[in-house]
Amino acid sequence: xxxxxxxxxxxxxxxxxxxxxxxxxxxxxxxxxxxxxxxxxxxxxxxxxxxxxxxxxxxxxxxxxxxxxxxxxxxxxxxxxxxxxxxxxxxxxxxxxxxxxxxxxxxxxxxxxxxxxxxxxxxxxxxxxxxxxxxxxxxxxxxxxxxxxxxxxxxxxxxxxxxxxxxxxxxxxxxxxxxxxxxxxxxxxxxxxxxxxxxxxxxxxxxxxxxxxxxxxxxxxxxxxxxxxxxxxxxxxxxxxxxxxxxxxxxxxxxxxxxxxxxxxxxxxxxxxxxxxxxxxxxxxxxxxxxxxxxxxxxxx
Amino acid sequence: xxxxxxxxxxxxxxxxxxxxxxxxxxxxxxxxxxxxxxxxxxxxxxxxxxxxxxxxxxxxxxxxxxxxxxxxxxxxxxxxxxxxxxxxxxxxxxxxxxxxxxxxxxxxxxxxxxxxxxxxxxxxxxxxxxxxxxxxxxxxxxxxxxxxxxxxxxxxxxxxxxxxxxxxxxxxxxxxxxxxxxxxxxxxxxxxxxxxxxxxxxxxxxxxxxxxxxxxxxxxxxxxxxxxxxxxxxxxxxxxxxxxxxxxxxxxxxxxxx
Numbered sequence: 001x002x003x004x005x006x007x008x009x010x011x012x013x014x015x016x017x018x019x020x021x022x023x024x025x026x027x028x029x030x031x032x033x034x035x036x037x038x039x040x041x042x043x044x045x046x047x048x049x050x051x052x053x054x055x056x057x058x059x060x061x062x063x064x065x066x067x068x069x070x071x072x073x074x075x076x077x078x079x080x081x082x083x084x085x086x087x088x089x090x091x092x093x094x095x096x097x098x099x100x101x102x103x104x105x106x107x108x109x110x111x112x113x114x115x116x117x118x119x120x121x122x123x124x125x126x127x128x129x130x131x132x133x134x135x136x137x138x139x140x141x142x143x144x145x146x147x148x149x150x151x152x153x154x155x156x157x158x159x160x161x162x163x164x165x166x167x168x169x170x171x172x173x174x175x176x177x178x179x180x181x182x183x184x185x186x187x188x189x190x191x192x193x194x195x196x197x198x199x200x201x202x203x204x205x206x207x208x209x210x211x212x213x214x215x216x217x218x219x220x221x222x223x224x225x226x227x228x229x230x231x232x233x234x235x236x237x238x239x240x241x242x243x244x245x246x247x248x249x250x251x252x253x254x255x256x257x258x259x260x261x262x263x264x265x266x267x268x269x270x271x272x273x274x275x276x277x278x279x280x281x282x283x284x285x286x287x288x289x290x291x292x293x294x295x296x297x298x299x300x301x
Numbered sequence: 302x303x304x305x306x307x308x309x310x311x312x313x314x315x316x317x318x319x320x321x322x323x324x325x326x327x328x329x330x331x332x333x334x335x336x337x338x339x340x341x342x343x344x345x346x347x348x349x350x351x352x353x354x355x356x357x358x359x360x361x362x363x364x365x366x367x368x369x370x371x372x373x374x375x376x377x378x379x380x381x382x383x384x385x386x387x388x389x390x391x392x393x394x395x396x397x398x399x400x401x402x403x404x405x406x407x408x409x410x411x412x413x414x415x416x417x418x419x420x421x422x423x424x425x426x427x428x429x430x431x432x433x434x435x436x437x438x439x440x441x442x443x444x445x446x447x448x449x450x451x452x453x454x455x456x457x458x459x460x461x462x463x464x465x466x467x468x469x470x471x472x473x474x475x476x477x478x479x480x481x482x483x484x485x486x487x488x489x490x491x492x493x494x495x496x497x498x499x500x501x502x503x504x505x506x507x508x509x510x511x512x513x514x515x516x517x518x519x520x521x522x523x524x525x526x527x528x529x530x531x532x533x534x535x536x537x538x539x540x541x542x543x544x545x546x547x548x549x550x551x552x553x554x555x556x557x558x559x
Contacts, residue, residue, distance in 0.1 A: 022524070023519075023523070023524060024523060025522070025523035025524070025525075028523075029519070029521045029522045029523040029547075030521075030523065032302060032303045032521075033302060033303050033304070033305075034302070045525075051538055051539050051540050052538075052540070053538070053540040053541070053542055054525060054528065054538075054540075054542065057515055057516065057526075057527070057528060057529070058515070058516045058526075059516065059525075059526045059527075059528070060351075060516050060517075060518050060524075060526040061516070062349060062350065062351045062377075064348055065347075065348045065350070066350065067350060067351060067518065069518070069524075069526065071524070071525050071526060074525045074528065074538050074540065074542060075538060076537065076538045076539045076540075077539070080539055216350055217347075217348075217350075245347075265350060266350075267519065267523075268350060268351055268352070268518045268519050268520075268524065269343070269347070269350040269351070269352075270305070270343075271303075271305060271393070271519075271521065272305070
């Protein structure tokens, strides 16, 4: 009997495939295409203590094998999220991971406290969004700040916490160790790489925010390298993401040391992408004679 | 369940510089679609990840055909312009809300590549209104396209920037020159045109529906890339940002800030 189940901080996922925060809303739009029960988990778009309006448009621009975004974490705030999005997601046989954002440490703590009594499985703490002026990446580029916010959030969180790391740092392992020291239960990486696109005919920035986060297959080799380095550096489970479009991409991340993977930008190129990745992993296991997906985690080299 | 499908290319022709008319066979979409909605077209080149939103120009539900008229503005639309009879393309739709058609004397205002959705709008209106009530005002930079189709369903008034045909100037100049009047307006075109049409409708107290355009990623309401500022709190995020792809692309002119 083939096993596709993986465990993250004590939470068992039916398969290692989840959605990357911000690309999948709270699942409702994609549930019109397939049963979300096909996925190991749905990771929601970031939610803050109060509604955030996000950035001015244009918020996105396509780039070679990827895209830039500067949505700016537009979200309805925790009240609407608890009332509307969690009950909706509960209808599906999948785990719920809530991505949490904030401007101050207090904001993050307020959101995780509100979620304590809610039926969510894991919390992903977004300390790596490059598109907001306050909070976000400000906590994700200094090992000290990252360790401190991890400690604080951990004190208030009932569910296990995943710290989502930014690739916009000199040494990813230093950040991973800081999150581990702060008490993180798991790590997810990579968030987007800060980029820029210029319209040469208008001589203006393609994004109203000038800079945006680069995602898609263009960043995959960077992500695989960082996942590998992180898995080597810490004992925590790692969730790998960055340009995953196919099951082959996902297997690469798992071999590099990821216990689970997230499909992000590929959802835009194909609304069924995440489901296809989950199915493709099973096909790979059958073809390669792999009995247990866990045998593949970190099995490179 | 929604589904994305491969549509068969029936035919394609260039109808003006950089403007192409593409007929595809997509029976399910043709059965459901209505004026003012759009399709997401996916590139065969996987290095271009984002679908291109293209408005529906004409629907032929009997044959299961959809007509798309678009302008080549970059590599993605350049690729689509190379599609030939017998080829295929991945499409998703119909997406968005479409125009709510009302009885009464109407202005159908199209500017540039905002003209194509007015063909289907006029076609649908012609089922409930007299030809004289369907007043189509098409604004071109210079070269015209779709004029024959538009004339077929209503009274066509043309405005061109260079004065090569019709009124020299804007769509509003054409309305004034012909002293036209309407009870309801449907408009699609560049933002400065929509802004002027909204102001005109406000002054005259005319109900006005405008179709908005914004850069999109998912096309289905999930990613929040294509928002526009709304006067009232939206029902998704509860701020004042409506999603062009899902809440629109058609909005009451008083509903959005331009």
